[in-house]
Amino acid sequence: MFREIPRHATPTELRLEVWRHLRFLGAPSSAADDLVQETMMIWLEKRASLDPGRDPAPWLRGTARNLWRRTCARPHPEVLGLDDAQLEARWQQLQGEDAGTHRRAALAACLESLGPRGRRALALRYGEDASREAIAQALGIRAEGVKTLLRRLRDQLRRCVTERMES
Amino acid sequence: MNDPHQITADAWIDAALGELHGERPSRSPEARRPQPASSGPRRLVTAAVLLLGLAVPLAIWLSSPGAGSARTAASFQDPTQDPGPAKQAACKVLLIGTPNWDVRYTRTALLRHPGVALSTCLAPVDPAAGKPTRGANEREKTVGIPQSLEDLAEFDAVLVLGRPPSERSAAQDVATAARSSRSLLRLTHQYVQAGGTALVCVRPEFLAAVANDEELEPLVPESLAPAKPPEGSAPHVVGPILITPAGETDIPAAGKAAPLASWTERVKLARPGQAEEAPPALQIHSEGEGTAIAVSPDLWRIRASGNPQAFDHFWASVIEHCRPRQK
Numbered sequence A: 001m002f003r004e005i006p007r008h009a010t011p012t013e014l015r016l017e018v019w020r021h022l023r024f025l026g027a028p029s030s031a032a033d034d035l036v037q038e039t040m041m042i043w044l045e046k047r048a049s050l051d052p053g054r055d056p057a058p059w060l061r062g063t064a065r066n067l068w069r070r071t072c073a074r075p076h077p078e079v080l081g082l083d084d085a086q087l088e089a090r091w092q093q094l095q096g097e098d099a100g101t102h103r104r105a106a107l108a109a110c111l112e113s114l115g116p117r118g119r120r121a122l123a124l125r126y127g128e129d130a131s132r133e134a135i136a137q138a139l140g141i142r143a144e145g146v147k148t149l150l151r152r153l154r155d156q157l158r159r160c161v162t163e164r165m166e167s
Numbered sequence B: 001m002n003d004p005h006q007i008t009a010d011a012w013i014d015a016a017l018g019e020l021h022g023e024r025p026s027r028s029p030e031a032r033r034p035q036p037a038s039s040g041p042r043r044l045v046t047a048a049v050l051l052l053g054l055a056v057p058l059a060i061w062l063s064s065p066g067a068g069s070a071r072t073a074a075s076f077q078d079p080t081q082d083p084g085p086a087k088q089a090a091c092k093v094l095l096i097g098t099p100n101w102d103v104r105y106t107r108t109a110l111l112r113h114p115g116v117a118l119s120t121c122l123a124p125v126d127p128a129a130g131k132p133t134r135g136a137n138e139r140e141k142t143v144g145i146p147q148s149l150e151d152l153a154e155f156d157a158v159l160v161l162g163r164p165p166s167e168r169s170a171a172q173d174v175a176t177a178a179r180s181s182r183s184l185l186r187l188t189h190q191y192v193q194a195g196g197t198a199l200v201c202v203r204p205e206f207l208a209a210v211a212n213d214e215e216l217e218p219l220v221p222e223s224l225a226p227a228k229p230p231e232g233s234a235p236h237v238v239g240p241i242l243i244t245p246a247g248e249t250d251i252p253a254a255g256k257a258a259p260l261a262s263w264t265e266r267v268k269l270a271r272p273g274q275a276e277e278a279p280p281a282l283q284i285h286s287e288g289e290g291t292a293i294a295v296s297p298d299l300w301r302i303r304a305s306g307n308p309q310a311f312d313h314f315w316a317s318v319i320e321h322c323r324p325r326q327k
Helices: A011-026 A030-049 A057-071 A083-100 A101-113 A116-129 A134-138 A143-166 B006-019 B040-062 B070-077 B101-112 B149-153 B175-191 B204-209 B261-269 B299-301 B306-321
Strands: B093-097 B116-122 B155-160 B198-201 B284-287 B290-295
Touching: A011 A030, A011 A057, A030 A057, A030 B101, A057 A083, A057 B284, A057 B306, A083 A101, A083 B006, A083 B290, A101 A143, A101 B284, A116 A134, A116 A143, A116 B006, A134 B149, A143 B006, B006 B204, B101 B116, B155 B175, B175 B198, B175 B204, B175 B284, B175 B290
Parallel strands: B093 B116, B093 B155, B155 B198, B198 B290
Antiparallel strands: B284 B290
């Protein structure tokens, strides 16, 4: 007989959840792809020994974290230095009950509220994976200024998202 | 900044910004979807039959001259173990393909191998940036699509697991995909004739590219071609747990997960007493001064057969065929 997959999330949703968690932990997209694959394979192998009634997401996230810690080259992203319980609690808080849908929508709205220069900088950084030099050239600023600009933009977005979520 | 609250908030925003700008997980195959597990005994039988199907070609291969030692296969599993004198120098391996999930399996297995210095060509290289446009992994050296024999000369082995990377998918541009596959295979053939070791995964695009080309038959033998899926079935393959020997009918209905006819056939034919009829999972040819290895596109199933070590063992054996070239 086939074992029922718990109804908490579909396998596709679980994969996306693990991938997002790995990205949250600072894994580059390609590494996150690899680790999701490994995580799901481990789950497939161990599933018989896991409680089928429990949400597999925390187990998958924990396994993915361990794999990422094992393979991540130094220096580790700062977030990876936090302990598991802290990470898990914050992740659940940030994602909420809707897998982060509302928070992402808030972020998208906040992004729209930025000026064109800020949006351009973020599009270059996140959309095109442009180097600091390339961003500097595109915006007509010095390369050293790019880091500061991106940090300010992220700070601005964080505050905006927090305000929107609270309201 | 050491406030965990802010660190995690920033990390979340950082990841979400990537997603808002189009970043997505690579498309996962149906095979990676955790499938409903079959009952324990059936799973064991399936794994056993799968391994039996591989045992014959692997045994033939391993008994060939220059075949791999058990030591190398064992040390493959434990990167901390001293690989010993079996390999004096790392084998320089070039992996070419599109960065899909089964290529990733192989890449990960090769990265674990202590005797391999891996280079990959899994995404087009942006000439301005001097790095792949996407899909690059930090753990290996990345190179552009080889254009001439000189580009391959530095490698001891070349693994062609898919068509050369392109910004457009094969479905988007069939003609270009066939042209680039053909061009790559021709170059690979020259490389083998000049003394290199090349492994080609016999994918449909390669079969199409070398149709009616006897010269390339040693690289892409038609005997390893995957069978066409049954008429009207979905084009994707089923997960490993659902593979059952022929005769069992509890495979989910077409449209959700179609039985993979080629592999089912192999499993069926590889039953005891019928092994001689089993299509090979791989073929090895001496070609010119070098060696050509052709493998079935179903090899990833070893990884998912319930015995993950089998996959690493397989690639350990492949790497044993890799010898430093006579330069």
